[in-house]
Amino acid sequence: MLIAGIVLLAVRPSGRLPAQTVDALARRFAAMTAVTGYEQAMTDSLLTLLPGSARDRAGNVTLTLGSGAPTRVVFCPLDEVGYVVGNITDDGYVMLRRVGTVPLPNPIYDQQLEGQQVTLFGRRGPIPGVVGVRSTHLTRGRPAATESPFTVDNAIVDVGASSRDEVLRLGIAMLTPVALTKRPHVYGTRLLAAPAAGRRAACAALAAVVLSKPRVRGTVLVAFVVQTRYQRDDLATLSNLHGPIDIVRESTMPLVASLSVKFEDTTVETVDLADADVLMKNLVRWFGAVR
């Protein structure tokens, strides 16, 4: 049964997935939140999307295509720098702790939260909230507030609750992941803007290739990797859990499926979905060839 499945994978024409499917997948992935170390909701979605995939002991979603030597690996990082609940006050406000890259990716990384809608991924489902900001009117005629950028230490999340108990009843607790509410935004000619849009579009291209059942020479380990923005060595973990891997670097194909972006690590990180098409074609070619 397994052998028959592999044969079918091998004879199916490759790279036939229409571009709009890549666009749809990229938008879908960009709408998801995967705070580094708290990626389970997104990895659950990938497990559902990709038949035959499994979650490894590190939390990565992996899939093995083809058989025999050599064994190669291609992966995309799917996590993002984000926030978790660090404290809940008696009067129902929520404080945050950042999780991920230190130092900050850019000076206004945290400031992008100020005065914006956020989503708290509580135990009873997503809960909307906002990050407070001083009212413009009430600052007039008073000494100017600090000119330094807003930081996570200034972030106070308001979910509309009036007490700690009301917050807890919503399913929000310590370590609940929190992120800007994701609403991917397409502008220009297939430009996708969203937090971590580049990573998500690259993962979408990789997933689209897997779904297109490409021709595979040898064995390819496909991995959607978690905790890359924390402290983990992605390749070492994959090798330890899935090794041995024969070929980890090739001149014609990057090991990491990635895309160049504009406005990196901002709310409007922008990726050109035409580049995702190119990545997809390169991946299909790479899956079927060994140099």
Add this chain to the structure above:
Amino acid sequence: MIIALAALLAIQDTNRIAEAQAVLSPLVESYGVSGAEGPVREAIKRLLPAWVRTETDTAGNLWVRAGQGDPVVVIVAHMDEIGYRVDSIRSDGSLILRTRGGFFPSLFEAKPALVHTDRGSLPGVFLPRDSLSLRRAPPGLRASVGATTRAGAESLGVKAGNTVTMPKHFVRLAGTRATGRSFDDRVGCAALILALRRLDRSKLDHQVIFLFSVREEIGLEGAAVAARALGTTPRRVYAIDTFVSADAPLELPNYAVAPIGAGAVARALDNSSITPPAYVDSLAALARARGIALQVGTTSGGNDGSVFTPFGVVDVPIGWPLRYSHSPAELIDLKDLVSLADLVRAVAEDW
């Protein structure tokens, strides 16, 4: 019996909240930067009761008249919102922006944008700063619609004078609270619509003008046009506008502390008008008589009613408490909108 009565009242409350949201939500999700209030005006017309006849003046203000005779009373809420307009298009296709109204530009930096062209709303982005500036405020904000040349942007319908906003979403929060952008002053507009829907016209023994004004955020310009047109005819004006509340964790508690969810607020003193104390007392008495929650407070900002006062018209501004004003995270309690609508109706019918 008492339990059944309580259950009935709870259902009525829920229905009132649902109606308030059904009116407010489409208003909040309409776009109308000062001077470009057309979509909001059309949304209001769709939400008004069937008996209403509207007029639009040359400034763009929308007028609704009910009842006849003196004293004429004006109840005004403004349709416009803060935002940007395109000042010019650079050779690289990016748009140089100018603010319309007062707000923190940092709240728009590196966010999705909509450029409102003659052909419709065009998606784009507010560009992040291109330096590693360590200041909170961005050094002049620009937007991009993805074009790389001036001609490319123009071919998409972009031109100087187009207004630019951020996409908006009305979102319910815990309990009866909600968030969105431009609650200031769509809540006021919603209160007038809800009051008109429930207005008992047989009770009106004088004319009440419900005015939906333009260009409040850039200097009360629309209301000034209406005030000049009416001259000394009105006796009183009620500006139904935001009570910017210090009931928020980042604010100083010196004044403006009107808790959200505790009802409408008599905006007795702000930066543009002082309500005569006897009128505040009278308004409070009216609210008590009708069983309407009313707070009394002082806050910052100006109101449309203030431009009527040079004509000897008494300005009685009434608001509802708002957290995080002029931000994408404005936050209200829908109970306050219900209370405000009831008070507007009471003012029209009984005062």
